[in-house]
Amino acid sequence: MLYFALCFFFLLQIFTTTTTPTTPPPYRATDFILLNCGSSTNSTDSSHRSWDGDERSKYAPPNASTASSALQASSQHSSVNTVPYMTARVFHSQFTYTFPVLTGPKFIRLYFYPNTYSNYNTTQSFFSVSVNNFTLLNNFSAYLNSPSPSNPSFMKEYLINVEENQRIDLTFSPNQNSFAFINGIEIVSVPDKLYFMGNDVQIKFIDQSYYLQDDTVLENLYRLNVGGTNIEIQDDSGMFRAWYQDDDYIFGGDYGFNPHADDVRIHYTPQTPPYSAPEKVYTTSRTMANTSISLEWLFPVDSGFYYLHRFHFCEIQLEITKINHRVFEISIDNQTVDVGVDVIYWTGGTEIPIYKDYITWVPDDGRHGKKDLRLSLFPDLRTHPLYANALLNGLEIFKLSDQSRSLAAANPEPLPVEFDGESGLQPENEKKKKSRKPLVIIGSVIGVIALIIAAMSFLSFRSGTTNPTKSSWIPLSYVSGSTTRTSGSGSSLPSNLCKHFLLDEMKSATNNFNDNFVIGKGGFGNVYKGYIDNGATAVAIKRLNTSSNQGVHEFLTEINMLSKLRHLHLVSLLGYCDENGEMILVYEYMAHGTLREHLYNSENSLLPWKQRLQICIGAAKGLHYLHTSAKHTIIHRDVKSTNILLDEKWVAKVSDFGLSRVGPTGGLHTHVSTVVKGSFGYLDPEYYRRQQLTDKSDVYSFGVVLFEVLCARPPIIPSLPKEKVNLAEWAKLCFxxxxxxxxxxxxxxxxxxxxxxxxxxxxxxLMCLRDRGTERPAMSDVVWSLEFAMQLQEAAEKRDVDVAMDIVGGGFSPLAKPSFPLLWNGGPNSTDHEEMFSGSSEAASRSKSSGFLSASASSSQKMNSGEVFSEILNPAGR
Structure with a gap:
C-alpha cells in the first residue's frame, strides 16, 4: 500500500507541476557589479540594490587618489538625490577602471549627473570614454546630453562581448584643460545568443543579409514597452533593463493600444526564452485605430551608423486567432525591410512571443549629428487578411560601432530655454517629455504654415501664348493677393484670392446649418447646399466637424491651393469663413453631385458609357493641369470617385484639396517624403510602403477610378471572397x-x-496600376489615351451605322456588330482602325521618338514589353 501511495503522490506532483502555470524564473547574472563612484561606503538604491563605493576599490588603480577626486553632489534636484547620483568621481587625467569578468556579453551602464561638484562646473567638462579599445564617447559633454534641467541625470547603456582576456578596461580621458567625471558604473552579464547570436547568423538588411560580429559594441538608444507603461528595472527578467512607454515617439496619427491583460498567459519558447522581454511587454501592444492607416514612430538617432532594431510581437487580441487574420509590412527610414509579417504564422498560435531583428543604415551628415529615423508599420493587403491592421508590442534600438571601433557622435546643440508661466524656464525637449502629442499638433501647424509659404512661392504659373496642342488644359492667369488674419484657424489666410464670408452669412445661407440642407458628408464634415447673393447663387458649403480627424491643416491647404488654381476641370473655391472657431469652405455648386453617385449604390440612373468616358477625360485633364501647369507639381493625394464632381452640364471637376502637397522641386528631389494619407482602395502601394509621394501616386489612384467607372463597384468590398475584395487587384487578376x-x-x-x-x-x-511608379504613364498620356479611346468608340459607332445602312440597303435586317479581338485574349489588334491614323507623318514621328511600339505589334507584345499607349498615333485629340 505504501508503494502505491508513494507512486500516487509522485504522479500527483508531476501532474500539478505540468498543469499549473508558473512565472518563468528570471535570468541569473554570472557577473554583477555596481560601483558608486566617489563614495567610500556601500549604499542601497531605490530598487534595493547594493552599490559598492569605489574609494580604494579593487577596480581602481593604485594612484586613484592623485588622479581623481571623490566629490559630493550639490542638492539642486530632489529627483536625483538617490544612489548613484549623490557622489561623483572627477578625473584630472586619464583614469582606468579594470573589472575582472567571465567571457561572454555584458551590459555596461554609465550613470551621469551633470552638476556642480565643489569647484568643478560640469558645463565645462569634456572627455572621452573607451572600453577594451572601443571608443564609446569622444569630446563628450554630459551637460549638453542631459535630458533637461529639471531632470538632468541619465544613463548610457552599452553591450560588449568579452572574449579571451576576461576583463573590462573602462578608461576616462579628459580633454585638455578640462576634466572627466562619472557617478556610477554598472556591469551585468547577458545570456549567450540573446543579442550576439553568432557571426554566421543572418540579419535582414533591406534586401540583403547582415552579419553582426561578436567584436561589435552596441549602444542601446531606445527600449520601449509599446502601448504600455514604464517597466522598472526590478521587473525586468534578470538584466535590470528599463522599458519605457512609447508615447513620446508616436508620430502623426491616432493610435489604439491594448492595455495590460491580466488573464493572458505568455507562453515562452526556446526561440523566445523568458528573459527575452518581461511578460508586461508581450501583454501590451499598440495597434492601428480605425481612423489611421499605419503605425508611425519617430526616433532621433546619430547619423553615420548601422542600427539593430529588435521588434517584439505577441498576438493577444481575442479577434486574432488564425493565420492571415493580421498581416503587415515593416518600413524603417522609408525603406521596406519586411513584408507579409504574420505573427501567428511565425509562432503557431496566440500568446506566444517572438522577436525579429533588422539592420538599417543612417547616412552620415558629416559630423555624426542627429537625424530623425522613421519606423512605420502598414497593413499588407496583398493576401487579403481578415483585418487591415498592424501590431507592435516592444521595441529595442541599438547603435552599432563603426569600422573605426567607435560609437562616438557629436554633442547636441545647447537647448533654447523658454519661459513657461507655470513652471518657469524650460528647454524645448522638457516640453516634449511632458506632452508629445500637443507638440505634434504644434509641429503640424508649423508645417502647414511652411506649406503655405512654399505653395505661395512655388505656384508661379508659366506665362506665354497658347499652345494649340494643349487646348483645354492651358492654365488661366495666376491670381495674387494679400492676407488677413482671422479668428478661426489663427493663421493668415488670403483675402483677395477668394472671398472671406462672415459666419452670419453662412448661417443665413443654410438656415442655420439645417440638416435639410445637407447634400453630402465626408471626412471634413457636412456639405450643405446654400444660397448667397440674396439667394441668386447656389453654392456648396463644407463645414468642419469638430470631431473630424481633419482640421486646420486641410482647411488652410485647401484655401491656399485651390484659391490659386483656375481650370475648367477643377472645382472653384469661392470663399471661406474662419470665425468663432468655425472653419467653412464655400464652393461652386455642382448640380449632379459626385461621380460615384451615378455608378452604384444610388437611386440615380446609371450613366451611359460615352458619358462615363467623357467624365474620365475631364477628370484626367484636371489632374494633368495640377501636375504640369505650375512651377512645381501639385499632387492631389486623394483622387477617388467621390472627389470628382459633376456640374449641371455633366462636366467633371476634381475637388477636395485638403491633402494636396507641392511635389518635388527638381534636381535630386524626385519625391516628397511624407506620412501616408489618402483612402483605402485608391492608395498607391509604392507610396504606401515607402512614404515617398510623387505625381504617379495620383496616376495609380486614377487607374482605380477608371476600373470603378467600368465595373460600377466600390474599390474595396470586404464581404466578397478574398480575390475580389480589392477592385484593382481583382481587375489585374481577371485580365x-x-x-x-x-x-x-x-x-x-x-x-x-x-x-x-x-x-x-x-x-x-492597367498601365496606371503598375506596381512601380516609374512605369506608370504621365497624366498627359492618360488624357491622350482616353481621348483616343473616345475616337475609337465614335469611329466604331460610325462604322456600325455605315455597315447597318449597307446591310439594310442589301436587304438584310438587324444591325450587325463588328467583331474585334480584345486585348486580354492575346490576339492581334490589327483591323482597319489602325490605318485610320497611320498616315500622319507627325504621328509617326511622335510614335518613333516616344519609343512606342508600332501599330503592327500585337497587344500582348505591347503589354509584355511595358510600352505605353502604343496605338496613340493621332495628336489631334490633344
Whole structure:
C-alpha cells in the first residue's frame, strides 16, 4: 500500500507541476557589479540594490587618489538625490577602471549627473570614454546630453562581448584643460545568443543579409514597452533593463493600444526564452485605430551608423486567432525591410512571443549629428487578411560601432530655454517629455504654415501664348493677393484670392446649418447646399466637424491651393469663413453631385458609357493641369470617385484639396517624403510602403477610378471572397486569366462599348496600376489615351451605322456588330482602325521618338514589353 501511495503522490506532483502555470524564473547574472563612484561606503538604491563605493576599490588603480577626486553632489534636484547620483568621481587625467569578468556579453551602464561638484562646473567638462579599445564617447559633454534641467541625470547603456582576456578596461580621458567625471558604473552579464547570436547568423538588411560580429559594441538608444507603461528595472527578467512607454515617439496619427491583460498567459519558447522581454511587454501592444492607416514612430538617432532594431510581437487580441487574420509590412527610414509579417504564422498560435531583428543604415551628415529615423508599420493587403491592421508590442534600438571601433557622435546643440508661466524656464525637449502629442499638433501647424509659404512661392504659373496642342488644359492667369488674419484657424489666410464670408452669412445661407440642407458628408464634415447673393447663387458649403480627424491643416491647404488654381476641370473655391472657431469652405455648386453617385449604390440612373468616358477625360485633364501647369507639381493625394464632381452640364471637376502637397522641386528631389494619407482602395502601394509621394501616386489612384467607372463597384468590398475584395487587384487578376469582360464589367454597359475602345480603355487603366511608379504613364498620356479611346468608340459607332445602312440597303435586317479581338485574349489588334491614323507623318514621328511600339505589334507584345499607349498615333485629340 505504501508503494502505491508513494507512486500516487509522485504522479500527483508531476501532474500539478505540468498543469499549473508558473512565472518563468528570471535570468541569473554570472557577473554583477555596481560601483558608486566617489563614495567610500556601500549604499542601497531605490530598487534595493547594493552599490559598492569605489574609494580604494579593487577596480581602481593604485594612484586613484592623485588622479581623481571623490566629490559630493550639490542638492539642486530632489529627483536625483538617490544612489548613484549623490557622489561623483572627477578625473584630472586619464583614469582606468579594470573589472575582472567571465567571457561572454555584458551590459555596461554609465550613470551621469551633470552638476556642480565643489569647484568643478560640469558645463565645462569634456572627455572621452573607451572600453577594451572601443571608443564609446569622444569630446563628450554630459551637460549638453542631459535630458533637461529639471531632470538632468541619465544613463548610457552599452553591450560588449568579452572574449579571451576576461576583463573590462573602462578608461576616462579628459580633454585638455578640462576634466572627466562619472557617478556610477554598472556591469551585468547577458545570456549567450540573446543579442550576439553568432557571426554566421543572418540579419535582414533591406534586401540583403547582415552579419553582426561578436567584436561589435552596441549602444542601446531606445527600449520601449509599446502601448504600455514604464517597466522598472526590478521587473525586468534578470538584466535590470528599463522599458519605457512609447508615447513620446508616436508620430502623426491616432493610435489604439491594448492595455495590460491580466488573464493572458505568455507562453515562452526556446526561440523566445523568458528573459527575452518581461511578460508586461508581450501583454501590451499598440495597434492601428480605425481612423489611421499605419503605425508611425519617430526616433532621433546619430547619423553615420548601422542600427539593430529588435521588434517584439505577441498576438493577444481575442479577434486574432488564425493565420492571415493580421498581416503587415515593416518600413524603417522609408525603406521596406519586411513584408507579409504574420505573427501567428511565425509562432503557431496566440500568446506566444517572438522577436525579429533588422539592420538599417543612417547616412552620415558629416559630423555624426542627429537625424530623425522613421519606423512605420502598414497593413499588407496583398493576401487579403481578415483585418487591415498592424501590431507592435516592444521595441529595442541599438547603435552599432563603426569600422573605426567607435560609437562616438557629436554633442547636441545647447537647448533654447523658454519661459513657461507655470513652471518657469524650460528647454524645448522638457516640453516634449511632458506632452508629445500637443507638440505634434504644434509641429503640424508649423508645417502647414511652411506649406503655405512654399505653395505661395512655388505656384508661379508659366506665362506665354497658347499652345494649340494643349487646348483645354492651358492654365488661366495666376491670381495674387494679400492676407488677413482671422479668428478661426489663427493663421493668415488670403483675402483677395477668394472671398472671406462672415459666419452670419453662412448661417443665413443654410438656415442655420439645417440638416435639410445637407447634400453630402465626408471626412471634413457636412456639405450643405446654400444660397448667397440674396439667394441668386447656389453654392456648396463644407463645414468642419469638430470631431473630424481633419482640421486646420486641410482647411488652410485647401484655401491656399485651390484659391490659386483656375481650370475648367477643377472645382472653384469661392470663399471661406474662419470665425468663432468655425472653419467653412464655400464652393461652386455642382448640380449632379459626385461621380460615384451615378455608378452604384444610388437611386440615380446609371450613366451611359460615352458619358462615363467623357467624365474620365475631364477628370484626367484636371489632374494633368495640377501636375504640369505650375512651377512645381501639385499632387492631389486623394483622387477617388467621390472627389470628382459633376456640374449641371455633366462636366467633371476634381475637388477636395485638403491633402494636396507641392511635389518635388527638381534636381535630386524626385519625391516628397511624407506620412501616408489618402483612402483605402485608391492608395498607391509604392507610396504606401515607402512614404515617398510623387505625381504617379495620383496616376495609380486614377487607374482605380477608371476600373470603378467600368465595373460600377466600390474599390474595396470586404464581404466578397478574398480575390475580389480589392477592385484593382481583382481587375489585374481577371485580365491575366482572360475573363475580365465576362466577370467584372458593369452589365448595364453590355453592347454599349466598342471592343476596340474597351481594349484601349483597359490598357490605359492597367498601365496606371503598375506596381512601380516609374512605369506608370504621365497624366498627359492618360488624357491622350482616353481621348483616343473616345475616337475609337465614335469611329466604331460610325462604322456600325455605315455597315447597318449597307446591310439594310442589301436587304438584310438587324444591325450587325463588328467583331474585334480584345486585348486580354492575346490576339492581334490589327483591323482597319489602325490605318485610320497611320498616315500622319507627325504621328509617326511622335510614335518613333516616344519609343512606342508600332501599330503592327500585337497587344500582348505591347503589354509584355511595358510600352505605353502604343496605338496613340493621332495628336489631334490633344
Amino acid at each position: 491575366k486569366k482572360g475573363t475580365l469582360e465576362q466577370t467584372i464589367i458593369d452589365p448595364s454597359l453590355k453592347d454599349e462599348i466598342a471592343p476596340e475602345c474597351l481594349s484601349k480603355y483597359i490598357e490605359t487603366a
